[in-house]
Amino acid sequence: MDHKYLKNVTTLNLSVEKCIGCGRCVEVCPHRVFILNERKAQIKDKDMCMECGACMVNCPVNAITVRAGVGCAAAVIMGWLTGREPSCDCSMDGKNCCNEDVIL
Amino acid sequence: MSDERSCCCSSNDCCVEKSLTVYDKKDKWVVDEIHTSKGTVLVVSTNLDMKDFFEAWKVRWGIGRMDYKISPGLYAVGNPDQTSPVLVSVNYKLTFNALRKELAGLDCWILVLDTKGINVWCAAGKGTFGTNELVHRILKTELSEIVSHKKLVLPQLGAPGVSAHEVTKQTGFSIVYGPVRAKDIKAFLTSDFKATEDMRTVKFTLWDRLVLTPIDLVAAIKKSLIVFGILFIVNLFAAKPFGLADFIIYTGTVVTGTVITPVLLPYIPGRAFAWKGWLFGLLWTAGSVWLNGWFTSEFLLVAIGYLLVLPSLSAFLSMNFTGSSTYTSYSGVIKEMKTAIPLIALSSITGILLVLINSLLA
Numbered sequence: 453m454d455h456k457y458l459k460n461v462t463t464l465n466l467s468v469e470k471c472i473g474c475g476r477c478v479e480v481c482p483h484r485v486f487i488l489n490e491r492k493a494q495i496k497d498k499d500m501c502m503e504c505g506a507c508m509v510n511c512p513v514n515a516i517t518v519r520a521g522v523g524c525a526a527a528v529i530m531g532w533l534t535g536r537e538p539s540c541d542c543s544m545d546g547k548n549c550c551n552e553d554v555i556l
Numbered sequence: 557m558s559d560e561r562s563c564c565c566s567s568n569d570c571c572v573e574k575s576l577t578v579y580d581k582k583d584k585w586v587v588d589e590i591h592t593s594k595g596t597v598l599v600v601s602t603n604l605d606m607k608d609f610f611e612a613w614k615v616r617w618g619i620g621r622m623d624y625k626i627s628p629g630l631y632a633v634g635n636p637d638q639t640s641p642v643l644v645s646v647n648y649k650l651t652f653n654a655l656r657k658e659l660a661g662l663d664c665w666i667l668v669l670d671t672k673g674i675n676v677w678c679a680a681g682k683g684t685f686g687t688n689e690l691v692h693r694i695l696k697t698e699l700s701e702i703v704s705h706k707k708l709v710l711p712q713l714g715a716p717g718v719s720a721h722e723v724t725k726q727t728g729f730s731i732v733y734g735p736v737r738a739k740d741i742k743a744f745l746t747s748d749f750k751a752t753e754d755m756r757t758v759k760f761t762l763w764d765r766l767v768l769t770p771i772d773l774v775a776a777i778k779k780s781l782i783v784f785g786i787l788f789i790v791n792l793f794a795a796k797p798f799g800l801a802d803f804i805i806y807t808g809t810v811v812t813g814t815v816i817t818p819v820l821l822p823y824i825p826g827r828a829f830a831w832k833g834w835l836f837g838l839l840w841t842a843g844s845v846w847l848n849g850w851f852t853s854e855f856l857l858v859a860i861g862y863l864l865v866l867p868s869l870s871a872f873l874s875m876n877f878t879g880s881s882t883y884t885s886y887s888g889v890i891k892e893m894k895t896a897i898p899l900i901a902l903s904s905i906t907g908i909l910l911v912l913i914n915s916l917l918a
Contacts, residue, residue: 455760455822455881458888479733480715482758483883503885504681506715520716521886522681524879525829525893528886538886539682 462501463519470515477507602660625673634663646671680717813873830896833874837867857914865907
């Protein structure tokens with residue numbers, strides 16, 4: 453069964469003018485948000501974006517922007533309490549917060 | 557980590573070659589050594605033994621989790637030569653074990669980055685599985701002297717931390733992102749580095765969710781000890797002390813928020829995690845209140861109190877599962893929290909007051 457999170461919230465943005473069609477974003481996206489169409493990247497399903505930042509970091513021509521961050525309520529609360537950027541800091545509370553079965 | 561390659565001759569086995577990685581000779585997962593022009597490389601087993609399974613189980617329950625790591629550096633599987641592929645991984649042993657288990661029958665190198673014992677995706681998010689560490693590790697192991705090709709296979713979920721073109725610019729090595737899951741690595745390597753859509757997609761199966769729940773459950777139970785402590789003190793003054801029924805309804809709520817809701821996640825209507833947790837918390841609480849016969853005027857205060865506080869608690873616990881999920885965005889979580897947190901706070905405080913008033917002033 454497919455998981456769906458909130459609609460119309462992601463900050464993902466793709467500049468088609470800058471795109472050189474290398475396909476790196478298609479390669480790295482864990483939710484298959486991008487497709488390559490006539491040598492240009494295209495956003496297929498924006499609401500699937502989890503803002504991990506992989507596409508932005510790996511785009512060689514900076515055609516993609518997204519406010520990358522952790523989608524983790526505990527990290528956000530910790531950020532509010534400590535005044536720091538919310539981070540997936542697993543040393544806090546001894547809590548390793550990511551899914552360890554989907555990793556390589 | 558200080559990997560001084562001191563060839564100390566304290567024992568008889570005085571080494572003549574430096575080792576590229578530091579390890580404990582008692583480690584059973586190291587089965588051999590390969591001698592390269594740049595030093596000795598450890599060959600690791602592709603079988604997991606009972607100890608590995610026991611350790612994995614402990615880590616799942618949060619025991620020794622932050623210190624389950626191996627030395628970074630270069631490792632080998634099988635009998636690799638200078639043309640063999642190089643896989644990049646992390647020094648979190650649970651991850652490393654998941655990878656080596658899938659490499660039976662293959663000859664390859666594994667370049668282990670120092671991510672301080674954190675898994676690939678988390679480390680990529682933090683940047684420890686990152687461009688700088690990768691470049692540093694390539695240079696430190698003198699990888700370009702050990703293999704003749706210029707290609708690295710990285711786990712796809714390492715991509716948020718690594719800028720592939722930047723690594724190529726700095727080291728000459730090009731990067732291919734491999735599959736998301738270790739179990740697909742063999743198919744990927746034997747199909748000329750081609751990953752199918754399925755291999756590239758992150759999932760979140762019922763089993764994935766189930767194995768993640770113990771950590772949250774244990775954390776919630778630990779915090780609950782404070783609640784039990786407070787209730788114990790309240791009981792000293794209470795006209796109507798808290799009893800077994802209260803313990804069960806509370807504990808059931810914790811289990812609902814940390815286990816039931818996460819496991820049933822995609823089957824619960826709605827999208828926000830807090831909503832899903834609240835809904836199931838409400839079902840549990842209403843059901844329990846009804847079974848206890850508390851929907852009467854005598855127990856009305858405690859019934860309403862529990863209906864306000866317990867679903868909110870379940871909502872909060874479920875909301876925290878966003879961190880364990882594989883598909884929630886930062887923007888989405890912020891939006892969810894801005895609505896959920898005030899409602900949870902208001903509902904909980906009102907509920908706690910009603911329950912305490914009922915108990916103390918009955």
